[in-house]
Amino acid sequence: MVREQYTTVTEGTHIERPENQNIYKIGIYGWRKRCLYLFVLLLLAILVVNLALTIWILKVMWFSPIGMGHLHVTADGLRLEGESEFLFPLYAKEIRSRVDSSLLLQSTQNVTVSARNSEGEVTGRVKVGAQMVEVQSQHFQINSEDGKPLFSVEEQGAVVGTGRLRVTGPEGALFEHSVETPLVRADPFQDLRLESPTRSLSMDAPRGVHVKAHAGKLEALSQMDIILQSSEGVLVLDAETVGLTKLKQGTQGPAGSSNGFYEICACPDGKLYLSMAGEVTTCEEHSHVCL
Incomplete structure (x- = not known):
């Protein structure tokens, strides 16, 4: 300025x-x-x-x-x-993946997919780890392409929705407790085995148990006793030939009296034995087998 x-x-x-x-x-x-x-x-x-x-x-x-x-x-x-x-x-x-490729989720530890409600609580979770696949949900279900349920699991039990449950393991299926099923059947030309190595095998049904072998023989093997019991009915052996090959034989009767025929005798405890047949029963004469 x-x-x-x-x-x-x-x-x-x-x-x-x-x-x-x-x-x-x-x-x-x-x-x-x-x-x-x-x-x-x-x-x-x-x-x-x-x-x-x-x-x-x-x-x-x-x-x-x-x-x-x-x-x-x-x-x-x-x-x-x-x-x-x-x-x-x-x-x-x-x-989702592209139409011409698959979707791959990969992790060095595990892959976890969670579903939450509006309050932030986990309602369902799938965890894929190195040793185990874990599913946390109230109800787990696998459906087919047409929406038919194939397998479902919940607290009340598991349901298999397929027409046939096939177990391909060499030792079959192992059940620690009881099994309820309307039918147990083997594949064609394969043997069906129901086995209990250390305990007993029990088959119960309110209206009967049917065991069938359409093209083969039926064997029941046991280390101890095999008991066929009917509480209210009778035990029927319906066959053209019933063979008891290892029954004990009682004392032989007079020569020529039986013409080679035998009769089956029963002891008071249910044991069976053979006795040479005569004009009348000879079971009383040879009951010393029951002693």
């Missing part, structure tokens, strides 16, 4: 103006000016570096108008091409 001094004079008087000794210059000079220029250069350098880094990030991350790298934004959601790794939880309403 320039401060001027004004002097009042009369007309015809000539006065020389004094020199302007008090003059103030406008602007920044000296070291302040150099610091300002240095600061502007620093800002310009930072701007150039940021622009270069932004361009580099866009190039490395493969940003494009349709997405980022293998991740494409479509009208139906996000489409991911190739293999991807998620370091944190992934929340999605639906995850």
Whole structure:
């Protein structure tokens, strides 16, 4: 700023103006000016570096108008091409693969899929680990392509919905407790074995137990006793020939009296034995077998 001094004079008087000794210059000079220029250069350098880094990030991350790298934004959601790794939880309403490929979920530890209600509580969970596949749910069910239930498990029990339950293990099926079924049948041309190595084998039914062998023989083997018992009915052996090959034989009667025929006798304890047949029964004569 320039401060001027004004002097009042009369007309015809000539006065020389004094020199302007008090003059103030406008602007920044000296070291302040150099610091300002240095600061502007620093800002310009930072701007150039940021622009270069932004361009580099866009190039490395493969940003494009349709997405980022293998991740494409479509009208139906996000489409991911190739293999991807998620370091944190992934929340999605639906995850599906392409039509011509399968969906693969892989982890070095385990893969866990959880379902939660509106309050955040877990209502169902599937955990696939290295040693075991664990399902946590109130009801587990497997359906066929047409929606028919094939297998279901709940607290009340398990249900197999297929027409046939086939066990292909070499040792068959092992049941620790009772089994309820309307039919037990082997494959064609295969033997059916019901075996209890260390305990007894019991088959009970309120309206009878039917054991049939349409094209073969029926064997019942036991280390101890085989008991056929009917509480209210009779025991019927209906066959063309009934053979008891290892029955004990009583004392032989008079020569020529039996013509080679025998009769079956029973002891009071139910034991059977053979006795040479005569005109009348000879069981009383040979009852010493019962002793």
